[in-house]
Amino acid sequence: MLWANLHLLFWLSLIPFVTGWTGENHFESLPVAFYGGVLLFAAIAHYILTRALIAAEGWSSALAIAVGRDWKGKILVVYAIAIPLAFVTSWLALLLYVLVAVVWLIPDRRIEKVLTS
Secondary structure, eight states, X not given: OHHHHHHHHHHHHXXXXXHHHHHHTTTOHHXXXXXXXXXXXXXXXXXXXXXXXXXXXXXXXXXXXXXXXXTTGGGGHHHHXXXXXXXXXXXXXXXXXXXXXXXXXXXXXXXXXXXXX
């Protein structure tokens, strides 16, 4: 679990760099694609960490019940679509990145399953 957590923290530590690089270059294609790559790898690292925690706690744990099918964790496919799209139109790729963030901001009902069980 420690390695999975460090893996996630590494990718998260790159976000300020690619954010600054993207802003300095006025949202050109290459920095926007790299931004998406960092977001994609952070999402993959989050998925790995989640799976490691569930494996340690067991599939009947409160975490496993709360995660459930983890449809939000699988939305990382949008990042994979947005990265090559950044070379066509960087604004649409940025819109997809924002869409993923908005999806994560919407409260879901996974925690209610844990609290009621």
